[in-house]
Structures are given as structure tokens and as C-alpha cells.
Amino acid sequence: MSRTVNVGILGAGNISGAYLKATKLFSILNVVAIADIDESRSKAKAEEFEVPLACSPEQLLSNPDIEIVINLTIPAAHYPVSKAILEAGKHVYLEKPLSIEFKQGVELLALAESKGLRVGCAPDTFLGGGQQTCRKLIDDGWIGDVIGATGFMIGHGPEGWHPDPEFFYKKGAGPLFDMGPYYLTAFANLIGPFKELTSSAQISFPQRKITSKPKYGAMIDVETPTFVAGVINFENGAVGTLLTTFDVWGSQHRNIEIYGSEGTLLVPDPNTFGGPVRLLRKDAKDYVETPISHGYTENSRGIGVADMASAIQSGRKHRASGALANHVLEAMHGLLEASRTRSYYEMTTKAERPVALPLGLPGDAVDE
Numbered sequence: 001m002s003r004t005v006n007v008g009i010l011g012a013g014n015i016s017g018a019y020l021k022a023t024k025l026f027s028i029l030n031v032v033a034i035a036d037i038d039e040s041r042s043k044a045k046a047e048e049f050e051v052p053l054a055c056s057p058e059q060l061l062s063n064p065d066i067e068i069v070i071n072l073t074i075p076a077a078h079y080p081v082s083k084a085i086l087e088a089g090k091h092v093y094l095e096k097p098l099s100i101e102f103k104q105g106v107e108l109l110a111l112a113e114s115k116g117l118r119v120g121c122a123p124d125t126f127l128g129g130g131q132q133t134c135r136k137l138i139d140d141g142w143i144g145d146v147i148g149a150t151g152f153m154i155g156h157g158p159e160g161w162h163p164d165p166e167f168f169y170k171k172g173a174g175p176l177f178d179m180g181p182y183y184l185t186a187f188a189n190l191i192g193p194f195k196e197l198t199s200s201a202q203i204s205f206p207q208r209k210i211t212s213k214p215k216y217g218a219m220i221d222v223e224t225p226t227f228v229a230g231v232i233n234f235e236n237g238a239v240g241t242l243l244t245t246f247d248v249w250g251s252q253h254r255n256i257e258i259y260g261s262e263g264t265l266l267v268p269d270p271n272t273f274g275g276p277v278r279l280l281r282k283d284a285k286d287y288v289e290t291p292i293s294h295g296y297t298e299n300s301r302g303i304g305v306a307d308m309a310s311a312i313q314s315g316r317k318h319r320a321s322g323a324l325a326n327h328v329l330e331a332m333h334g335l336l337e338a339s340r341t342r343s344y345y346e347m348t349t350k351a352e353r354p355v356a357l358p359l360g361l362p363g364d365a366v367d368e
């Protein structure tokens, strides 16, 4: 029987509501405090979600009752804030990407290891019922040997809906660093680690106009590529194509398709937890929608933290791990580097495929 783990949240912006809602789904997690450099935000969220304490980031880090801190700050703050959390002797689970610079990701993992602490990182959507069903179909051989995959994250950017969209167009964001982690984590979970990558990347529009409120009409200078067409060679020999863009008004490409020697698997949107999962076997006339084999098909953001809390207690590895996020971070860094240098980037990190979730888990469990 697991004990409840006290959790603090650092960063009370847009995504914090989703975490505050979802962490209530997992009885192993007990959110005791929330902090933000903007005190009004932490106070408002504490009130809305009945968090016992709204405090300053410093107070949160020195609170001896807190074991895990969830870092929900903007990407540019992921590294310094996560470093401060680890230096305060607490485990950290953070939103993607692990950091802006690959070397900072490496440094965070080394710091955690030296202190016997854990680093966990979003996305945790690969633990949802949709992707776990795909994982089981692949592991059970329904599409044979995986030979290739495509991933398409095609859209027109967040400046039409996010209240504070500037950071999406700065270093460490853009479509690759913002949305790429969902696709690359799905690829790493379903197919395995990456070996080498290349891409062509461009800034199609150097300025963007904000059309959301309250900053309607303000212009953003774009500082990171917004159209990145990549190729990934996996360790197991499969070849992947990944397009991430904030520049396109419409497309009919599917999110992720996995091609095998015996068939094709249509993977659901990796930014969601559910299905549908569709499978075409080589001798079949058409795709069939396969039943979802695992739970967590509704928005279960926080399952990665719950899994880490449970793993800390049993001593096993956690699934949404810093090592996996750092492999993904290196891949994103590598894609842009390869475009800049017109070459292939050779991966230096390896990440094991995270252990699949067992079938038939009861209630809010992540372990049998």
C-alpha cells in the first residue's frame, strides 16, 4: 500500500489548472502548496482548487513537508527552477521540454543522481489508454517488425488562444520544442530510441500578431523555426518522418502512423489520453478500430507524477523519466542542429522504452 506524497506546484499559469484538477484523480498525490513569482496567480489558483497554502517560490522550496515539486513555469525557467528544486533536496517533475539547452538537461540529471533524487518530465500522455493500447499491439506483433513512422503536428500556432503566447516563439519553444515532445515521446515509447536525425527548418513568418485576449494586436518577433521537417533513424532500423509547424492553416495528415512488416497502426493524437486506435493488417481490406485495452482514457495529466511517486516508494524506475525527456530534448536539439549544419546529428543519449502499464489496473493505480 503506497503512502500519500506531499506535492508542491511551482508556476500557477495556464496549465496549472489542468494539473490541479488531475492530481485530485490520484490518491497518492496530495497537493499542499502552490507558488508563482506572480503572487496573485498562486493565490487565485489556491482559492479555486482549495490548495491549503499559496506562498512564494522560496517558501515552497524550504517547506520540509514537500517531497515532490511540479515545475509548471515557462520553458526558459525550467532549468534554473528545476535546479533550485533539486538543490532544495526535493524530487522534481516538470512540464516539457526538460530544458531549453541539451547540456542543461544532462546537468539536471547528473545533479539529481548525485543527490539520490528523481527527475520526471511531461508528457505523460503516452501512459494513456490510447497509446498503451498501441504499445500492446506493437509488442504483441500485430504489425510485425516496425519499419517506419510518420508524425505530423500541423497547425497555426497558439497566438489565437493562449493569453501569453510570446514564449511559444522564443528559443526553447516553437512547434518542435512545444509540441515535438508529444510526438517524439510517443515514437520512443512505441518504436524505441533514436540513432541519428536530420531536418530542414525555417522561420516562415518573422513576425506574428497576437489575436487572443488580453494582448490582442501586439506583435511577436519569431526567434525559433516554425516549420521543421525532420527525418529520424531509429536504433532498430526504422525510419521516421516528423513535421512540426505553427505556419499551416489546414492539413489532412494524421497525427502518427506506424508502419510494420505485417500492417499499419494509426495512433491517436499524442496530446490526448484516449483513442481511437485503428489497425490495418496486410491481408485485410480495411482498417478496424481496436478496443482500448488500458484505462486512463480521459485527461489524466498527472499520471506521470503519480507513477513517479509510486516508483520512489517501491524503488522501481518511473516511466515519464528525466532520461526519456533528455533523449527527446537531445533529438529536438539535434534536429535543429542538423538543419543549421546541413548534416545528420548522431544521438549521444539512449533511453530505454519505458515499461508498459499492466492490463487491468484497479482504480487510480499505476502498479499491479
Ligand SMILES: NC(=O)c1ccc[n+]([C@@H]2O[C@H](COP(=O)([O-])OP(=O)(O)OC[C@H]3O[C@@H](n4cnc5c(N)ncnc54)[C@H](O)[C@@H]3O)[C@@H](O)[C@H]2O)c1
Pocket: 010, 011, 012, 013, 014, 015, 016, 035, 036, 037, 038, 041, 057, 072, 073, 074, 075, 077, 081, 095, 096, 097, 164, 178
Ligand atoms: N498551456 C498549455 O496548454 C500547456 C499544455 C501542455 C504543457 N504546457 C507547458 O507548461 C508550461 C507552462 O505553460 P503555461 O501555458 O502554463 O504558461 P504560463 O505563462 O501561462 O504560466 C507560467 C507561470 O510560471 C510563472 N513563472 C515563470 N517563471 C517563474 C519562476 N522562475 N518561478 C516561479 N514561477 C515562475 C509565471 O509567472 C506564470 O504564472 C510550459 O512549459 C508549457 O510548455 C502548457
